Amino acid sequence: MSAASTGEREADGPENRRPLLEVEDLQRHFKLRGTGGFFGKKAVLKAVDGITFTVGKGETLGIVGESGCGKTTAARLVLNMVTPTSGRVVFQGREITGLSPSDWRTLRREMQYVFQDPLGALDPRMRIIDQVTEPLLIHQIGAPSERQDKTAELLHSVGLQDHTFGRYPHELSGGQRQRVVLARALILEPQLLICDEPVSALDVSIQAQVINLLGELRHRLNLTMLFISHDLSIVRHICDRVAVMYLGKIVELADGNALFDSPAHPYTRALLSAIPVPEPGLKRERMLLEGDPPSPIDPPSGCRFRTRCPVVKPVCGERTPELKLLKDGQLVACHVSHGEA
């Protein structure tokens, strides 16, 4: 086991409380079609390239990063929607990588997924109440009348009123639709909820309603969440711990406040300083990154951030920095932050 996961385990608290979800050195490489010619080697896109993290019971872990950093692939790997190239996913102490489809069917009760686009996730021809009841039917839970009651109760608790129950998705607003999607994910009382950009498609005022709802449900149901977002302000608001990804690797993983108040990785610092704040004239340290992220097909050698890094040292091109403990449970993959350069 690498230094990274040991450090993290310590940060998680007592050894006897095993995390709900453990991800170890997970990788997913995609071979690209139409590259490499007839005999040549196909180009490989390393979407997720060896990530290790844990999520404790009742905890919310945020995964942040820019488009193409692999955060969505990471979530899909956990759910086996994408098969890992290598690495392990352990859920409730049981390895779930390579399980049979029938084992997965029962497991899906425990792990639910909320997508960004609620309209795409809902069946346009089904009434709201039927969509939310459907998972109970599929998993054969409860008698028909119990199912109806349970659905109605849950729809109320996500803030939907009776008159919306018989409607179809297109008759609801974006915020209401996302509430329906949440209700449908929660009806099975899952252990783990994976949210992929759950509020990105919503307007600010509606976004705040859904964020508050998520926070409330989380406390009431003691939900464990993996929360994927490009919006760091929302992540700060909702997550206990945060992992920052860059080109398929986790570059920093820390307690939310530590990460936002004293970011240690230069990429985290740049990312935070790029986010505008609704306060005119507020003087903040600005680190404007030059250029675009390099292609994940041919990432830079050594540290992947070195081509845009303002504090780059020669060693960064030679060795890949490991994600290891800097202080107080703050894991950082950077030679410079660790004083090795």
Next chain:
Amino acid sequence: MVEPSGEPLLKSHLKPPGEAPGEPLLHVGGLTVDFDTPDGWIRGLHGVDLEVYPGEILGLVGESGSGKSVTCMAIMRLLGPRARVQGDVLYCQQHLLDLDDKEMTRVRGAEVAMIFQDPITSLNPVHTIGRQVNESVFLNAALSTLTPSQTIGKQVGDVVEQNRGLTGDAAREETVKLLDRVGIPKPTERLKDYPHQLSGGMNQRVMIAMALAGHPRLLIADEPTTALDVTIQAQILELIRRLRDEMSMSIILITHDLAVVAETCDNVAVMYCGRIVEKGTVDDIFADPRHPYTRGLLESLPRIDRQVAKLYPIQGTVPAPHELPTGCAFEPRCPYALEQCKLKQPAMETGENGRAIACFNPQVEDLQFGGGEK
């Protein structure tokens, strides 16, 4: 980044600006837009008044459907035949709504240019209709859109030819200069690239270059950074501010992101349901928001720079354009609504420093999470 070229910024073909300093470059008065829909005429814009002064960046902020894009499309006369536009649009003392199509085509691109979040698709159905109808206008008039099937050099070069009358090597030289100005590295080598070979941020730079080809005095940027990652957004906003300084352009920045407004704009107009509800300098509006809707927007925002215990969302949802209440459109969602708010529309009251509010019960208390504190 290469130093900007030191070419003269005054345009010979432009009428000498008739206005004294302090006169607005653009004056919009009582602008209304009605859309012809299968359900009859629906009013999308209910009398918008705004001014844009030389060198100013005005932020037009609001949620989807608030009318911020429709306002700008109406100014540019891009809404097509299914929209009826009324009111005054005065640009340099010219009534844009009265110009014939040929004159308007010259104004677009040469005087006023526009860039979009994404030139091909849009979330707003009103947009899409406008854009479909006006596709030819877009392609002819240097409203920055990129075609996937042509090289960057050809697309920017065409715009340069149309707007500057340059051809051959001169056009090519100007194209390279423009690409350089917007921060595209090694522009000469990029000329043969297609849009799909560039990143989203680079394509947005190309679109800005096309918009600048005619040296416009007013640039309308409709959600120019919404589709981009934050680090790239920071670069593009920096570029927009730099271009304003270098080319003494005025800019209307349409955005849903209040934080972008706070960091980029001088003045801001907040829109709700086809009306401006509050406007003023960015400093005034953010330090002392008065309209309950502006306050609600700010209280809804999670913050990156501090931990906020709870967000205070605005209750309810935005009413559809054909279901607007008789009185103030925000009244059904407003925690401070009075009896008269139900009965009639509050008029815009202008105070000092250009501060204007349309509300019967403006608020002065601190925001619920103390947004003003440092």
